[in-house]
Amino acid sequence: MFTGLIEGQGVVREIRQEDVGVRLEIQVPPEFAGEGKLGDSIAINGCCLTVIELHDGLWSFQAGPETLAKTTLGQLTVGSHVNLERSLPADGRLGGHFVQGHVDGVGQVAKIESDGEWITIWFSAPPALTHQMVAKGSITVEGVSLTLVEVETDRFSVALIPHTLEVTTLGEKQVGDGVNLETDIIGKYMDKMLGATR
Known part of the structure; x- marks a missing residue:
């Protein structure tokens, strides 16, 4: 669950084809770097994806064919800026509204x-x-x-x-x-x- 309050912008550093999907490597803002962990849910331009690898401020995600076809993530190129939001903790403040990260x-x-x-x-x-x-x-x-x-x-x-x-x-x-x-x-x-x- 998210709030729709963007915490920072990331930059796409690599887009790698993986079978029918892609692997996205995104440089996250400095304030993200020390807090992420494998398995975290992150909203990227409003689309919830899972962190599968992270090192030196670069976080990696996988997007399948359904995600690429039904969202704007398939239009990203190296150098694209993306909106980032970490999932809402149970004791966090809800400043926006309930956002699922499921693009309609x-x-x-x-x-x-x-x-x-x-x-x-x-x-x-x-x-x-x-x-x-x-x-x-x-x-x-x-x-x-x-x-x-x-x-x-x-x-x-x-x-x-x-x-x-x-x-x-x-x-x-x-x-x-x-x-x-x-x-x-x-x-x-x-x-x-x-x-x-x-």
């Missing part, structure tokens, strides 16, 4: 509107996902917990403050870029329950 689908940056240092980004998304969203509710984009501003049939918007733009990869996004999306788990359950009565 991939959206795209549709429009970027600037207002001084702030920006509003519109993302296109499958209607099946926007159906689980509500204005002022929560959405996870590339692992970042955000508040929904407007929700339409096939797109939604979020407003980003300068801090979020600086400490996450969202400040680098351009129109057309793909993003990992995870809807709020409460919305998923509500959608399922209401669907059973329709």
Whole structure:
């Protein structure tokens, strides 16, 4: 379980083909280096992966064909920056919202509107996902917990403050870029329950 509050950015140092999947080697921020251990769950751009090796600030992960096909991780290249979050300890503070690290689908940056240092980004998304969203509710984009501003049939918007733009990869996004999306788990359950009565 995660919160969607990004703890730092990593840099992809190596992508190695392994049978049908890939091995990702990521340079983690200095504050991560002394705390990780084998088997830890880490959200990489919102996708939960397991640490399989670590040394000298380089952590390795494996991603299978399903993960590569259903998330933006398959689009990473050497040098790509990624959002990182360690799993939430049982006694930790929940500053964002409950994030599982299970990506529901991939959206795209549709429009970027600037207002001084702030920006509003519109993302296109499958209607099946926007159906689980509500204005002022929560959405996870590339692992970042955000508040929904407007929700339409096939797109939604979020407003980003300068801090979020600086400490996450969202400040680098351009129109057309793909993003990992995870809807709020409460919305998923509500959608399922209401669907059973329709």
